[in-house]
Amino acid sequence: MKVAICGGGIAGLSTAFYLSRLIPTCQIDLYEQGSRLGGWLQSVKIPTSSSPTGNVLFEQGPRTLRPSGLAGLATVDLLKQLKMEENIKPILKDSPSAKNKYIYYPNRLNAIPSGAFQALKSVTQPALRVVPFALLRDLFQKRKLDIEDESIGSFMERRFGKMFTHRLMSSLINGIYAGDLHSLSLRSTMFGFLADVERKYGSIILGIILASIRGELLTEKQKLLRASLLKNQGTKELFQSLRSSSMISLENGIESIASNLNAFLDASSNVSIRFNQPVTKLALSDSGDKIDVNNCRYDYAVFAMSSNQLSQLLPSPPMSTPTSSVYVVNLFYQDASMLNHKGFGYLVPLHLPNNPNHILGVVFDSEQNNPEQGTKLTVMMGGSSYAKDPKCIPTTPDEAVSYATEAVKQSLGIHISPDLANATLQQNCIPQYKVGHQLHLDNVQSWIKENLQGRLYLTGSWFNGVSIGDCILNGYKTAQEISLKGQ
Ligand SMILES: Cc1cc2nc3c(=O)[nH]c(=O)nc-3n(C[C@H](O)[C@H](O)[C@H](O)COP(=O)(O)OP(=O)(O)OC[C@H]3O[C@@H](n4cnc5c(N)ncnc54)[C@H](O)[C@@H]3O)c2cc1C
Numbered sequence: 001m002k003v004a005i006c007g008g009g010i011a012g013l014s015t016a017f018y019l020s021r022l023i024p025t026c027q028i029d030l031y032e033q034g035s036r037l038g039g040w041l042q043s044v045k046i047p048t049s050s051s052p053t054g055n056v057l058f059e060q061g062p063r064t065l066r067p068s069g070l071a072g073l074a075t076v077d078l079l080k081q082l083k084m085e086e087n088i089k090p091i092l093k094d095s096p097s098a099k100n101k102y103i104y105y106p107n108r109l110n111a112i113p114s115g116a117f118q119a120l121k122s123v124t125q126p127a128l129r130v131v132p133f134a135l136l137r138d139l140f141q142k143r144k145l146d147i148e149d150e151s152i153g154s155f156m157e158r159r160f161g162k163m164f165t166h167r168l169m170s171s172l173i174n175g176i177y178a179g180d181l182h183s184l185s186l187r188s189t190m191f192g193f194l195a196d197v198e199r200k201y202g203s204i205i206l207g208i209i210l211a212s213i214r215g216e217l218l219t220e221k222q223k224l225l226r227a228s229l230l231k232n233q234g235t236k237e238l239f240q241s242l243r244s245s246s247m248i249s250l251e252n253g254i255e256s257i258a259s260n261l262n263a264f265l266d267a268s269s270n271v272s273i274r275f276n277q278p279v280t281k282l283a284l285s286d287s288g289d290k291i292d293v294n295n296c297r298y299d300y301a302v303f304a305m306s307s308n309q310l311s312q313l314l315p316s317p318p319m320s321t322p323t324s325s326v327y328v329v330n331l332f333y334q335d336a337s338m339l340n341h342k343g344f345g346y347l348v349p350l351h352l353p354n355n356p357n358h359i360l361g362v363v364f365d366s367e368q369n370n371p372e373q374g375t376k377l378t379v380m381m382g383g384s385s386y387a388k389d390p391k392c393i394p395t396t397p398d399e400a401v402s403y404a405t406e407a408v409k410q411s412l413g414i415h416i417s418p419d420l421a422n423a424t425l426q427q428n429c430i431p432q433y434k435v436g437h438q439l440h441l442d443n444v445q446s447w448i449k450e451n452l453q454g455r456l457y458l459t460g461s462w463f464n465g466v467s468i469g470d471c472i473l474n475g476y477k478t479a480q481e482i483s484l485k486g487q
Pocket residue numbers: 006007008009010011012031032033034036037038039040041060061062063064065066277278279280304305306309326328426429430459460461462465466467468469471
């Protein structure tokens with residue numbers, strides 16, 4: 001069997017990894033347009049005399065992984081299979097870094113409630129005084145059954161009211177999708193399960209409690225995937241050992257997953273990584289029983305690139321997915337006591353008055369037991385504002401750094417310049433699943449089944465979930481499906 005994998009990000013790499021182990025005789029060609037692997041996984045170590053380690057590790061993209069849920073289990077399995085368990089830096093659920101997430105509104109930090117008691121205490125914070133009433137409101141809202149999909153904003157306003165939606169939910173959506181919750185699909189984002197909870201139980205609050213007790217948050221297919229991943233005793237033990245962690249980061253940076261995958265695949269006799277080879281052709285072969293990628297013939301192909309590129313390569317129903325861009329500014333201060341607030345960081349609501357530099361949020365990286373000591377922050381800017389008006393994108397990294405230092409001066413009272421700064425514009429980095437995304441995806445999948453004999457698989461952040469865990473889980477799932485075809 002021969003399989004082509006298009007795209008060398010975490011989605012393509014994890015698919016190649018699992019496939020090479022499930023079918024050791026399968027010849028796998030991984031096509032990557034660039035000279036590096038990992039895609040948005042970008043960890044950099046910058047030399048500096050300001051830190052006792054002689055350098056500072058900055059994440060220019062993702063920094064945390066979720067070790068819980070099905071996507072979390074797939075992440076843990078991959079880390080275990082790559083023998084990376086020693087590199088895991090758990091962030092414990094009861095640590096300030098996990099418990100304390102803030103919203104900056106209108107000009108102060110407000111702690112986001114992390115549980116029922118915290119939710120009641122929100123009345124003491126002007127910006128979040130609405131939270132207890134919003135949760136109460138949900139108990140009396142009627143369910144809406146005549147709707148296939150709607151925006152996150154529309155759903156949340158209907159259930160919890162405008163104020164809660166604007167202040168809390170819009171901030172959370174900034175911190176995950178860097179997007180506008182009034183454009184994003186509820187069904188296709190990580191909140192999709194709430195639509196099923198409402199349909200079954202009416203109230204979201206009560207429904208989540210009941211569904212969790214009854215173990216109903218997983219579908220039958222997901223339960224089979226879960227059982228398959230838990231067959232590996234080492235994975236099961238590592239997954240259980242991380243139950244007290246809300247997030248994990250990695251000692252040498254998130255990009256080390258890609259480096260380890262690269263090393264594993266490089267050493268696999270049945271895998272060939274084709275660097276600097278962009279996929280420019282995708283079609284069913286003349287014989288009708290194979291798929292051609294760049295004029296090479298394969299039994300199957302896995303597409304782990306953008307849906308917009310898919311529409312350019314195939315005459316399938318168009319699937320143009322908007323994106324958001326984020327300017328990621330890493331700041332490092334030698335002084336370890338710059339932060340008065342302990343926690344993961346803060347987010348900013350959409351349309352915050354007086355947010356001229358389009359700040360999305362700030363991550364307090366140094367709160368995650370970093371060896372560099374000092375104070376490390378990541379300021380993220382952009383999102384839907386950059387999409388609406390590209391002229392507001394900083395024209396140079398120095399300009400971005402100046403906006404970021406202004407933001408931390410205003411919000412965190414940090415008046416000195418950073419000892420080290422690094423700014424990266426991540427353009428079109430987070431796909432924005434608009435309302436109807438799943439319907440478009442189903443149409444494309446049907447076209448593939450009809451016109452390509454189902455020999456093309458779609459995976460990665462453009463299709464089934466933007467988190468690293470989603471990409472790994474879908475890579476595992478895709479490899480399993482292909483291996484079943486080969487039997
Ligand atoms: C700033 C930022 C912060 C984030 N934070 C988190 C976080 O904390 N936790 C989390 O879980 N997720 C986070 N994410 C999301 C996550 O990092 C991404 O969704 C995920 O890495 C996407 O992986 P992918 O393989 O689907 O796509 P990509 O990483 O985009 O990889 C696609 C690959 O395909 C290659 N390619 C493109 N076109 C072609 C072509 N024609 N031929 C061959 N190769 C091609 C590209 O070069 C690239 O290597 C964050 C993302 C960003 C941008």
